[in-house]
Amino acid sequence: MIQTGLIQRAHNDLVTDVTYDFYGLRLATCSLDQRIKVWQVDESNGNWNVEDDWKAHDATVSKISWAHPEFGTILASASFDRTVKIWEQTSFASTADSQPNGAGTGSPQATSGGSSRWVERAVLVDARGTVRAVEFAPHHFGLKLATVSSDNHVRIYECLEQSSLATWQLSEEVDVSTLPSVSLSSSYSVAFATPTQTSATLEGASATLVAQALQQSQNPATQGRPGMGNREADGGWCISWCKDRYWGEIIAAGCGISGAIKIIQLSSSRRPTTLLTLDPSPSPAGLPAEAGTSLASDGDTPIPFAITSVAWAPTCGRSYHLIATGGRDGHVRIWRVKPAEEEPDVEGEGGDSKWSANVVADFDHHKSAxxxxxxxxxGTVLSSAGNDGRVRLWKATIGNVWRPAGSIGVEQSEDTQDADVNMGENAIAE
Amino acid sequence: MSSTNHHLNLFPPLIQVGQAEQFIQSGKTLSSAQSPLNQSYAVFPSARTDVSSIKASDVEEQPIFFASSETSPSSERRLFIGDTSIIFAALQNLTNTAQSRGQEWLHDQETHNVIRKLTLDYVNFTRECWIHTSQTSVQSQGSSQFSGDHYRSLYTCLALFAVLYVPEYGYEDAPVGDDLMEWLNVHFIEPSTEEGDHLSGLDRPWEDETFWPYLVRVTLRGLSKAATFFLATLSTHPSDNLRRLAQQLSPLLQSQPRLQSFEAERDFAYASHRWKDKVKALRIELDSVSESDRHDGIENWWDRLSDIVGILEGRSEVIRRVCEDLGADWREISVSWGVFADARLRRQDLPEVVSQVLDDMPQDPTNLEDMVHAALFSGDPTKALSHAAQLDPWLAAHMADLMQALSLIEKDANEDSGLNIRDFHVLGYAQYLHADPALWRITVAYMFSCGETGVRSADEVLLHVPLKLRFVGSITHGQGEQNGGDNLKSGDLAGVVKDINATCYEYQREEVRRTICRIAAQTFVQEKEYGLALSYSSSAEDWPGLGRVVDRVLQEYITAGPEQFTRYVAGIAPSLQALRMQSSAQGIFIHRLMFAVRYAEFHQRLGNQDLQDAAWDLVSMFQDGLAPKSWWAVLLCDSQQLLQHDVTLLFPYASACILLQHLEEVIARTDQGSGDEYLRVLISKLGSGGTTEVLHALQGVRLALAKYFARCTMIGTGGKQIMERKFIAAV
Structure with a gap:
């Protein structure tokens, strides 16, 4: 493990997200300072230089995602201002050809200083709470993206006109907390997904959430109360697409403080359905979807917590999927998810073959969120970052036993010589 | 090598020693992003999501750190990786052939000999690399990434593997002692040459304290020449007994039967037996030396000589004690066992012997080389691989590859991971290679040998190889690269894209190739290299994509005007010919391309004042059904100036009628609410005015047409008078 570079001043306020582009040659960064920056690496010396920098939103930019390069150089940014914006990099000559109109889109505003080559192509305004995550779908599904926000909703947008990027259709809007599960045989106690974290009615929930969002965005300096039970802990947290084409459009989403991740199948022909709930509560893991929620209400009353990060590993020809989660309970978990068998089980009533999952790794090394x-x-190396101020890496043995594979921190080395040695490797940018 | 388990603290530090808590309390946390390019990470202080962050003061720096889990290979390492990948490829060829000819064939003599040769190639390469690195690292202090010692350890492991597991064909069941001793003597030289030099310079070497240990060690190592040389020096020793015994011992050492000297093992066994008898005779003589003559005042020579004879007799307790006294390790004991104690020791019996030795004298768990050796000696290839993986993923991958070819390891996939042992280690090595993006060709070659998981992983790596298309135009350094750039511009696949394409063909990854071509096409569209974009789209057989490229070219007319437009079309026109040849090309998108070309021709003629032909072009685009509906209005507006041309009537009457028909349809359909379909392009061309302005423009065309028909009537060009009247009425 060696340090290879440094950007000394990336933003004027805390950085909220950093994402590499498809090739790892550029970085998009966003920050509490409401700006997006795009950096490019100088391959001759490894230094990162700012290529573009603009004010993107009216509140914290929470997440940023690159579209697949076959669609062009496109970014989507999610913000606490409850919008998602689509940006396209254009060559200088055609900066003017940005298209007006489009559903709910304001006219494209000139980006800062006019020097930017990134043009705002669309603004998606459907969220009724802070948008916490945005992720473009795998390219074989077309130019689509998913967002998740504190109003509990996952929204799927599809670009209707790739040449202009102006029109994005909201093709799905799913309340993750109340999403019904696949109905299973009567032998299961069917408890149709009552949200465990109580939001009574949709309107009620969203109203309070909007109020929170307002409070959050208008008064960012307020010191929030840490810990659970905080209303801000509610809402949708994270999403991750299944990268594989074979199973159709599937997305993993984490919402609320149930500690569970829902695997949601999206289909143009029917309503989104939950294929599986990944619930780590001390009970049979990887339950069929509806059982997960009923469990939380009985038994050992597990302490509620939010799963704030989920990552679906590229399948790479494996017969199973790997989904990693990170949460407020301080655990990094890796789920091994088996898709439904090809031939539906004839015995099972309804003939629905089911997805199943089990936890293959559960680490509490971070000791904090x-x-x-x-x-x-x-999909062979997992990285996790926690409130212990460490980034930890994990790798599997041949028996699919996951083990620590190094860590990175920002503490002052007690052995100062160590730091000096590292310095030698550094290319200090700027 | 195995730096992966280490902790790295980044510089400059953000947290003072022991103050991590404060860092978190201030609303910060640490976050990271993984690079798809290599095994590196961007690490940055971030805002916690569970509490609102305190706004950072402006003076505070918000850094982003970059760290890599692997050092990318230095030049000497790259050379090593590249050279050995050729051997790997040769073995791949062999095993692929085996797949078609059946596994039996893999165990044929001929095949076995090839595998053995390849194994020895690896051994030789590691040796070369060891010698090379040892030499260069002396010259330039520590510039090499891996010390010579690292390659030495690879060399010893592979050589041991070759001795134990890849013997010559037919020798699998032969005694292994001599071969092992040779291995030990090559890699772990004892006693040192310096000691020998020192002793040979002395008149009475036996008086030196190193003399007897030296003599014992050379005997133990089967180094009969050195042994007899120093036994000869004893000819001046004061003790008669010793002189006599030394004289008898020398021929015994020299005549110890070696397996290589015999045609059949039976003969070897017989000779060994006879030789052992002679040793016994010597023992009897030795025992008859009286107690009083066993000490020469410096050393009890008799004890020492007894040890030597004890070794030759193959007494295990003597061998073990002597080794312990000499500071030899478990390897030396095990190997001498196979030479002296059990000269017919077979490979399959070795593990039992070794396990006994290791019980008393265990291997050093901090020394990975030692651990690999011990596992190989113990007949546990799988364990050897897992230690090798820690020593160097290169070693594990190549040894596993050979082991699978030799059926030494489980071929079936592990149930939990879906990978077999070989693939697991080869993929581990490939992942290590991925740390250096420049090694992508080798990376995918290894991955492609690892079943479905490997193939799909290789796909991912291939897809993420930077295409470097964007900077083609700006390359200025070096004539050669300039030419490369020109080639690319002129439509040839060149550089990285060409390589990736070739790789995709080689491994039949058409899906990947198409995706890459689509990305290339998109990149060229952004660069306005429409000709290239078009050829990549067609190479990807991405017809909708091709349509979008043409749309972008047409868009150029709207935004940049006819002159730019015709220039861009000049770039794509050659593709049209090629595409027409291609039967698989889908009609509708080709149609649009044809329209773009024809429309550009029209503008060119217009620009050249070749008005008659321009008019003909315009009408024929309508006639041939080439013009998309959304462009009709634009074409009609273009016709206005031709209609108003004073000098001659440019359109035949029938052609004017065609224009009129289309104008009528546009206006009628707009009235019916399909305005967007028909007027979209013209609206964006004319700018902000919207539908009203467009309709106004079309009224202008209608007026021009009406005037034109009027002129036709006066001059008498028209055709059927009735038709004419009817149309005039319509206008």
Whole structure:
């Protein structure tokens, strides 16, 4: 493990998200300072230089996502201002050809200083709460993206006109907390997903959430109360697409403080359905969807917590999926998810073959909330970042036993020589 | 090598020693992003999501750190990786052939010999690399990434593997002692040459304290020449007994039977037996030396000589004690066992012997080389691989590859991971290679040998290889690269894209190739290299994509005007010819391309004042059904200036009628609410005015047409008078 570079001043306020583009040659960063910056690496010396920098939103920019390059150089940004914006990099000459109109889109505002080559192509305004995550769908599903926001909703947008990027149709809008499960045989006690975290009615819930969102965005300096039971802990937290084409459009979403992740199948022909709930509560893991919620209400009353990060590993030909989660309970978990068998089980009533899952790794090394989990491109290395101020890496043995594989921190080394050695490797940018 | 388990603290530090809590309390946390390019990470202080963050003061820096879990290979390492990948490829060829010819064939003599040769190639390469690195690292202090010692350990492991697991064909069941001793003597030289030099310079070497240990060690190592040389020096020793015994011992050492000297093992066994008898005779003589003559005042020579004879007799307790006294390790004991104690020791019996030795004298768990050796000696290839993986993923991958070819390891996939042992280690190595993006060709070659998981992983790596298309135009350094750039511009696939394409063909990854072509096409669209974009789209057989490229070209007419437009079309026109040849090309998108080309021709003629032909072009675009409906209004507006041309009537009467028909349809359909379909392009061309302005423009065309028909009537060009009247009425 070695340090290879440094950007000393990335933003004027805390950075909220950093994402590499498809090739790892550029970085998009966003911040509490409401700006987006795009950086490019100088491959000759490894330094990162700002390519573009603009004010993107009227509140904190929470997440940023690159579209697949076959659609062009496109970014989507999610913000606490409850919007998602689509940005396209254009060559200088055609900066003017931005298209007006489009559903609910204001005219494209000139980006800061006019020097930016990034043009705002669309603003998606459907969220009724802060938008916490945005992720473009795998490219084989077309130019689509998913968002999740504190109003509990996952929204799927589809670009109707790739050449202009102006029109985005809201193709699905799913309340994750109340999403009905697949109905299973009567032998199961069917408890249609009552949200465990109580929001009574949709209107009531969203109203309070909007109020919170307002409070959050208008008064960012307020010191929030840490810990559970905080109303801000409610709402949708995280999403991750299934990268595989074979199973159709499937997305994992985390919402509320149930500690569970729902695997949601999206289909143009029917309503979104939950294929599976990944619930780590001390009970049979990887339950059929509806059982997960009923469990929380009885038994050992597990302490509620939010899963704030989920990452679906690229399948890379494996017969199973790997989904990693990170949450406020301080655990990094890796789920091994088996898709439904090809041939439906004849015995099972309704003939629905089911997805199943089990936890293959459960680490509490962070000892505090885990803010992010992420896979490498082949799904063989998981990285997790937590409130212990560490980034930890995980790798599997041949028996699919996951083990720590190094860590990165920002503490002052007690052994100062160590730091000096690292310095030698650094290319200090700027 | 195995730095992956280490902790790295980034610089400059953000948290003072022991103050992590304060960092978190201030609403900050640490976050990271993984690079798809290599094994590196961007690490940054971030805002906690569970509490609102305190706004950072402006003076505070918000850094982003970059760290990599692997050091990318240095030049000497790259050379090593590249060279050995050729051997790997050769073995791949062999095993692929085996798949078609059946596994039996893999165990043929001929095949076995090839595998053995490849194994020895690896051994030789690691040796070369060891020698090379040892030499260069002396010259330039520590510039090499891996010390010579690292390659030495790879060399010893592979050489041991070759001795134990890849013997010559037919020798699998032969005694292994001599081969092992040779291995030990090559890699772990004892006693040192310096010691020998020192002793040979002395007149009475036996008086030196190193003399007897030296003599014992060379005997133990089967180094009969050195042994006899120093036994000869004893000819001046004061003790008669010793002189006599030394004289008898020398021929015994020299005549110890070696397996290589015999045609059949039976003969070897017989000779060994006879030789052992001679050793016994010597023992009897030795025992008859009186107690009083066993000490020469410096050393009890008799004890030492007894040890030597004890070794030759193959007494296990002597061998073990002597080794312990000499500071030799478990390897030396095990190997001498196979030479002296049990000269017919077979490979399959070795593990039992070794396990006994290791019980008393265990291997060093902090020394990975030692651990690999011990596992290989113990007949546990799988364990050897897992230690090798820690020593160097290169070693594990290549050894696993050979082991699978030799059926030494489980071929079936592990139930939990879906990978077999070989694939697991080869993929581990491929992942290590991925740390250096420049090694993508080798990375995918290894991945493609690893079943479905490997193939799909290789797909991901291929897809993420930077295409470097964007900077083609700006390359200025070096004539060669300039040419490369020109080639690319002129439509040839060149550089990285060409390589990736070739790789995709080689491994039949058409889906990947198409995706890459689509990305390339998109990139060229952004660069306004429409010709290239078009050829990539067609290479990807992405007809809707091709349509979008043409749309973008047409868009150029709207935004940049006819001159730019015709220039861009000049770039795509050659593709049209090629595409027409291609039967798979889908009609509708080709149609649009044809329209773009024809429309550009029209504008060119217009620009050249070739008005008659321009008019003909315009009408024929309508006649041939080439013009998309959304463009009709634009074409009609273009016709206005031709209609108003004073000098001649440019349109035949029938052609004017065609214009009129289309104008009528546009206006009628707009009235019916399909305005968007028909007027969209013209609206964006004319700018802000919207439908009203467009309709106004079309009224202008209608007026021009009416005047034109009027002129036709006066001059008498028209055709059927009735038709004419009817149309005039309509106008």
């Amino acid at each position: 885990v803010g992010r989990v992420e896979w490498n491109i082949t």
